[in-house]
Amino acid sequence: MTVRTPARTAVTGRTSAPRKAGRFWTARRRDHLVGYLFVAPQLIGSVIFVLVPLGMVVWYSLNEWNVLAGTFDFVGADNYRRLAEDPKLPSVLTASALFSAGLVAVNLTLALLLAVLLNQRLRGTAVFRTLFFSPVVVSLVAWTIVWGFLLQKNGGINGLLSVVGVTGPNWLRTGGGAMFSVIMVQVFKNVGLNMVLFLAALQDVPASVYEAARIDGAGAWRRFRSITVPLISPTLLLTSIITVVGSLQVFAQIAVLTQGGPGTSTTVLVYYLYQQAFQFHQFGYGSALAVLLFAIVLVLTLLQWRLRRRWVFHEA
């Protein structure tokens, strides 16, 4: 056994480190080996379950795959040509864009509002924090089923509305109503998460900065805009990236609430991909849709990352 020395000393003063187990296994080399062993499970997993499938999905998208006939033929860019000509695709992309834009706007605004409210010196904010956060721990499909029940034509929402004399629409059977419902169900489910992240960021803003601004005569809105927003901008950036990417992955809510309908008004990209690949067994075309989804996520993330220089006040 070698006497173990800390990695640092081993790097600089290698010759002084006593060795008995042969020259090759220096403390530094052993440390390297431990490093590789520690990252091996995640690395091998990433190769098998992320990188290889990513390559495969690109390859599949260049082939026509008939599961029933058992044929797999190279067709080049045919699936992408089909993508460009698919009459449904514009409405699918519109639905995705509407959903993502609506979700991100409402989610971040509400999360910030709730966080600011909870950051006031009030008794009982912990109770409200718990209540706002509680849907995060409710199973997604359970939450969606309850809302599906509430949003029926004769369900709880319209029941409440009728008490105040309003006749509610058939939420899930009208285009705009369905999209609005799907967005709001998702917002209420997960806004607590962003709220908590914002709250933690708000609590790190030093009170002295606010005091100074107040003495200088800055009003509440001015303080919010010129102090709060810049100081929590790293958190804003991170939550907006997570929320945008998450919004593109919405599936369960669509599948349970609307099945993409009425018409194709709530058929977002992931739901369309699922239909093509696993309901119509169009694996080649489904893969082309997956490549499109990946490209969109990639571009949006890079764009936000780029913008951080302009927006983000300091890097956390």
Next chain:
Amino acid sequence: MRRKTVLYGLLCVLCVPFVFPTWWMVTSSLKPVGQIFASPPSLFPSGIDAGAYRQVFTLQPFARQYVNSLYIAAVVTIGTMAVSSLAGYAFARIRFRGANALFFVILVGLLIPSEVTIVPLFQMFHRWGLINTHWPLILVPIFGAPSVLATFIMRQFFLVLPKELEEAAQVDGLGRLATFWRIALPLARPALGAVAIFTFLQSWNLYLEPIVYLSSPERFTLPQALTQYVDAYGGPMWNVQLAAASLTAVPVIIVFVIAQRQFIEGLAHTGLK
């Protein structure tokens, strides 16, 4: 004083869409079938009818499905904690050759929604004969893209954790593995807690993967099972669905309310900030 009243009023109104659905789910599941769409809606059931709860268990192997979801989530959580803390620690603490390049390779997973790779993954598991088993729901989250965020969080945590304690331990003759296990890991409890919570919730909520991979009811997970309570015409049996949803949601809510402080603060004060 007036400001306080306004604030409380606002908070109470904002609470409604967060709290009412859960209340409505539980009370409606206890109402007789004829009453659940009664107008005007009644906030309290007039009498308690547990019939829906009996049907939950007779129509499907619901207890089995509950166990499936629980054990899959537990295995995924423990596995992810192990994989991500090892990798996160190595990337933060050990300067081995190529560490940055390897970290970059792993980070690619953050950019890939699991929906992008579902078709090839389905084909892979098909070739391995693992369709209609729980393996895809366990292996992919632990080793694939979903655990990358966990690794990232663990790395960020170890980067800001002072390393004096670990260095002292190594001077005292503790090896890397022992330093990791006996010194670093206990210090990382808050980050591990956050990783455990969101990994569990992610696995618990999984929906696309189970409906793609699983086909026999006794293998189903809860989210998938909930949507299977339909009548002969494919319409949802509302009272049974709501009863099953209550059984799914209420235990987790109770655990959450008891542990909410650690829960929320754990999530807020990690590398995610």
